[in-house]
Amino acid sequence: SLVLDFFQLYIDNHILGIIIRETNRYARQTIAQRQKDPNSWKEVSLEELKAFLGLLIAMSIHRVPSLRDYWSTDWVLGVPAFSKVMARDRFLDIYYNIHLCDNSQMPQRGDENFDKLFKVRSFMENLNTKFRLNYNPHREQAIDEAMIKFQGRSSLKQYMPKKPTKRGIKVWVLGDSTNGYFSQFDVYTGKGEGRVKGLGAHVVKKLTKDLKHKNHHVFFENYFTSYQLLEDLKKDGIYGCGTARKDRREFPGALKNSGLKQR
Secondary structure, three states, X not given: OHHHHHHHHHOOHHHHHHHHHHHHHHHHHHHHHOOOOHHHOOOOOHHHHHHHHHHHHHHHHOOOOOHHHHHOOOOOOOOHHHHHHOOHHHHHHHHHHOOOOOHHHOOOOOOOOOOOOXXXXXXXXXXXXXXXXXOOOOOEEEEEXXXXXXXXXXXXXXXXXXXXXXXXXXXXXXXXXOOOOEEEEEEOOOOOHHHOOOHHHHHHHHHOOOOOOOOXXXXXXXXXOOHHHHHHHHHOOOEEEEOXXXXXXXXXXXXXXXXXXXX
């Protein structure tokens, strides 16, 4: 189907292969730590992983009180089609072991290479590559922050009262002004990231690194705007435009007292 074709443009067999490898690795590591029978884990196949992801998508459309209810024999709760796709216990085996990285390689907190997003970093990079390769952006692009709704516990969770989604994971995005397509994104990891000198400019440069010398027009709000950023973008062949605060360093003195109204 057309929907499946689009899905596979972004989550292709290469990415699925990484998930299979890391899920099987994590399951073996867990079994070894718990000193269980190594033969108790059946390696996940490509066909199984696709079925597993399909069931997850179906769950987002058809909701029941608990995960196990999808396989219930109760005529109200159960969804018979689920049992035909995958047995409940096998689904739960994959569900509890699904992984995107090798945990043994994760830098510990305090290490200079520590990354709150280590477990999903390579997956995010692969997605960003797919977003870029599968779309030719229009001339006008915009950089802003978006929120992914999340109610659980995480050091990544932010509260932004002025956003439609007030609590969740904040994401910096490069969006197409014509249709809203996000061609690049980066997750905000919290105050530690704010120690980057000139975070706003850092975000803009990172998200526009593939637009250099193509004469794109990039728009952003005053959080990102600075004279130096506009100069740097111009050198990279990108036209920048953003709102500005009067108290921002390097703001032209002649404009501060020009009678212009703030909006």
